[in-house]
Amino acid sequence: MQREILAPRPDWPAKVEALGLDFHTSDGEPYWWEAACYAFSTAEIDVIEEATETLHAMCLDAVGRLVASGDLARLDIPRAYWPWIAESWRRRDPDVYGRFDLAYDGVSPPKLLEYNADTPTALLEAAVVQWYWLGEVKPGCDQFNSLHEKLIDRWKELRQRAARVRPGSRLHLSGVFAELEDRRTVEYMQDVANQAGWPTTLLDVSQIGWNGHAFTDLSESPIGFLFKLYPWEWMLREKFGEHLLDDLIGIVEPPWKMVLSNKAILPVLWEMFPDHPNLLPAAREREAIDGPCVEKPNYGREGADVVLIGEREIVVNRSDRIYQALAPLPVFDGWHALVGSWIVGGKAAGMGMREDREPITRNTSRFVPHYFV
Amino acid sequence: MNGVSDSRRSNIVMLSLIGLPIATIAAANMIPAGTQMRRNNYQDRAACERDYPPQQCESGSSSGGGGTGGGSYHGPYYSASRSTATAGDPGPGRSGVTPASYETSTRGGFGSFGRAVRAVG
Numbered sequence: 001m002q003r004e005i006l007a008p009r010p011d012w013p014a015k016v017e018a019l020g021l022d023f024h025t026s027d028g029e030p031y032w033w034e035a036a037c038y039a040f041s042t043a044e045i046d047v048i049e050e051a052t053e054t055l056h057a058m059c060l061d062a063v064g065r066l067v068a069s070g071d072l073a074r075l076d077i078p079r080a081y082w083p084w085i086a087e088s089w090r091r092r093d094p095d096v097y098g099r100f101d102l103a104y105d106g107v108s109p110p111k112l113l114e115y116n117a118d119t120p121t122a123l124l125e126a127a128v129v130q131w132y133w134l135g136e137v138k139p140g141c142d143q144f145n146s147l148h149e150k151l152i153d154r155w156k157e158l159r160q161r162a163a164r165v166r167p168g169s170r171l172h173l174s175g176v177f178a179e180l181e182d183r184r185t186v187e188y189m190q191d192v193a194n195q196a197g198w199p200t201t202l203l204d205v206s207q208i209g210w211n212g213h214a215f216t217d218l219s220e221s222p223i224g225f226l227f228k229l230y231p232w233e234w235m236l237r238e239k240f241g242e243h244l245l246d247d248l249i250g251i252v253e254p255p256w257k258m259v260l261s262n263k264a265i266l267p268v269l270w271e272m273f274p275d276h277p278n279l280l281p282a283a284r285e286r287e288a289i290d291g292p293c294v295e296k297p298n299y300g301r302e303g304a305d306v307v308l309i310g311e312r313e314i315v316v317n318r319s320d321r322i323y324q325a326l327a328p329l330p331v332f333d334g335w336h337a338l339v340g341s342w343i344v345g346g347k348a349a350g351m352g353m354r355e356d357r358e359p360i361t362r363n364t365s366r367f368v369p370h371y372f373v
Numbered sequence: 374m375n376g377v378s379d380s381r382r383s384n385i386v387m388l389s390l391i392g393l394p395i396a397t398i399a400a401a402n403m404i405p406a407g408t409q410m411r412r413n414n415y416q417d418r419a420a421c422e423r424d425y426p427p428q429q430c431e432s433g434s435s436s437g438g439g440g441t442g443g444g445s446y447h448g449p450y451y452s453a454s455r456s457t458a459t460a461g462d463p464g465p466g467r468s469g470v471t472p473a474s475y476e477t478s479t480r481g482g483f484g485s486f487g488r489a490v491r492a493v494g
Contacts, residue, residue: 019388045381131386148383176487191390206484209410216478220410220450230487240482350381 001106093254118261155196175229424466
């Protein structure tokens with residue numbers, strides 16, 4: 001695993017914008033960064049791929065255990081939704097995608113920092129933009145990136161399932177469209193769903209209606225299947241949340257995914273698989289973790305409210321936080337590098353590299369393309 | 374891991390929607406929480422067509438979440454408050470006669486957190 005310095009393509013802004021990445025710069029700071037790239041060996045990609053599918057399997061085991069025990073209180077999920085989530089799991093409502101954020105230095109086993117199981121982004125740049133970059137800049141090399149094809153395949157599978165339940169079903173896709181990145185992510189998902197044969201409709205999450213029996217779109221047609229780039233924990237707590245229990249709508253990601261899109265799952269995984277090489281010690285109490293650790297909010301996103309805690313530092317434990325042993329990200333040329341490893345339909349599907357001057361990866365951290373040989 | 378190297382990269386990545394100008398994408402106006410939509414119920418098609426073009430009158434049983442009863446035909450949904458009506462809103466009916474009954478639908482019940490905090494990770 002190495003970081004290479006490169007000369008960016010002279011016309012790179014136009015090229016990435018043509019692919020939909022018109023959020024490549026934010027507040028004057030680059031988000032897409034092709035003046036460098038990360039190089040991996042095939043053996044290193046093997047390790048990441050295997051770790052990703054292993055973590056996915058462990059996560060499914062954890063959902064099964066929590067649902068079977070009826071213990072969703074530790075995930076801060078309102079009790080009224082527990083049976084609904086359990087039923088979603090028992091039906092095995094299909095999921096589409098997720099992203100494991102890993103600390104990996106090319107030497108030690110990858111360590112799970114968190115699992116973005118519900119609303120992962122950085123998808124377009126991982127699936128599309130770096131794929132085209134590779135073809136131009138490193139044409140003789142390979143890339144761990146079959147995201148596009150796997151997403152289309154997965155949406156085809158879901159369309160076949162949907163056709164059995166509700167023939168002629170339409171897929172509605174929703175998110176917070178005031179956020180450019182979110183809108184582009186939803187549009188990309190619409191694109192692959194279309195290529196999988198779904199008729200689709202986009203609408204902002206605030207445009208979803210409720211007519212007393214069903215969720216509706218702007219033409220008042222009932223929504224049968226919904227892809228939402230909007231966190232479950234917010235939907236449950238908003239005005240229409242209670243209606244989720246009344247409708248038979250199919251939603252991606254499915255309700256059982258909210259068990260995983262919650263950092264409180266990290267202590268559960270550590271309890272179930274202690275000393276697993278792809279996991280870090282995690283607990284709900286700081287004192288249960290030896291040495292320096294990281295305090296994370298159960299529902300935090302993009303590094304928000306993540307706090308590094310020193311070896312002898314004492315904190316007041318909070319019920320809405322978990323504590324995880326520190327696994328420093330490898331540093332290349334002063335940049336802390338994070339592996340975001342994607343899973344689609346249960347299969348490892350590719351990865352995206354993020355880097356930051358600070359040890360915590362945030363929404364402003366750069367996306368840097370990669371290749372392997 | 375053996376036998377996977379040939380499937381690690383997409384063979385082809387084609388896009389049909391991405392890169393379109395924002396203006397061509399579906400409207401993304403945020404709808405305030407609790408915006409109420411309404412549609413009128415009518416005893417027969419003729420009564421509905423006094424208020425709306427024929428293509429906006431549909432037969433069917435009442436399916437709304439509230440309101441004042443049922444009818445054999447109904448018109449399109451419109452904003453219950455003229456202050457929140459959009460340009461394409463069909464309005465409460467051109468006859469100006471108060472309908473015998475109506476149904477209600479509500480929007481804006483999702484999205485309040487998203488307006489305050491960025492949504493994804």
